[in-house]
Amino acid sequence: MAAGLKRDPIVILRIDGEDLLEFINGPSYEAEMAPLFSQIRSDDASLRDCIIKALEKLTVDQGMPPSSDSWVMSNIAEPALRSWDWRGNDQEKPVPQETFLEEFKKVAERVTQNLKEQPVIVAHSENTFDGSGIKRLLSSKFELDKSLNAALENVPKVRNGKISKEYLRVVLDVVAPSAGLPPTGAFEQIDKVVADIFNMKNADDVKMVKEDEFKKLLKDFLGSIMLQLEGNPISVSSNSVVHEPLASSSSLLQPPS
Structure with a gap:
């Protein structure tokens, strides 16, 4: 089981295969995997290709550590694929859904065994962006002016002190931490909100304006x-494999006896 040690806002998870085994043998397996298969299937994709993509799509909620981590891929996922007897099942294209569901379960069972032998520690964090950080910043004139002045220090200005509007995105990225926003590129959903507002307000033109x-x-x-965030809060999560031992919490990460 993924036993958690909460360190707000980070939870340390011990992924040892039990949750994944419960998922693939549970009543929701086909209901969750069928839509996922529809997303990853293609006319020229082999069964092996589909299984690899499906492993990459599984989450810690389903008991799978991030397969984007090279150690997880090399020590957990790839050995499971190598031990899977795919002969005779990897020729038909497009891959039938029934075949995928059956064969993916076989690979996942091998993944659970690898996780049992080599549990993976994952740092899991969740954040909800609801605009409250921006509201706090805007409500404090001192903090807002301080953040804006610091952000504008390295922005190019012409002789009369004017600034091109094209630097609005750059300055926003500098101010973002003070406003409780992630940096550009961290979360696609937030990037889209910002991009939509910038496009709506035509913020990317090169018009020169005074600093005020x-x-x-x-x-x-x-x-x-x-x-926008107050009306439609965005919740995001991230998972990172912990490769260094957690000395202070190792005893707390053991599953209950």
Whole structure:
């Protein structure tokens, strides 16, 4: 079982195959894997290709550590694939769903055995972006001015002190930590919210504006992002394999006897 040690907002999970075994033998297996198969199947994809992609799609909630981690792939996933007897099942294309569900379960069973022998420690974090961080920043003139002034220090200005609007995204990324926002590229959902608002307000043109107007525009963008997130909060999670031993918590990570 994935025993958790909560370190707000991080939970340390011990992935030892029990949750994955419960998933593949449980009543929700076909209901969850069939839609996933529809996403990854293609006319020229082999059964092996589909199984590899499916392993990459499984989450810690289903008992699978991140297969994007090279150690997990080399020591957990690939050995399971090598021990899987695929002969006679990897020729038919497109791959039938029934074949995929049956053969994927066989590979997953081998993954659970590998996890039992070599449990994986995963740092799991969850965050909800609801605009509250932006609201706190906008409500404090001192903190807002401090953040904006620091962000503008390295922005190129022309002789009359004007700034190109094209730097709004750059400055927003610098201000982001103070506003409780992730950096650009960290989470696709947040990037889309920001991009939609910038496009709506035509923020990417190269018009030159005075510094005060630039700050006003940035405050306006922050306010728009805040309203969007207040109305539609975005929850995101991330998982990272812990490769170093956790000395202070190792005893707490053992499954209950």
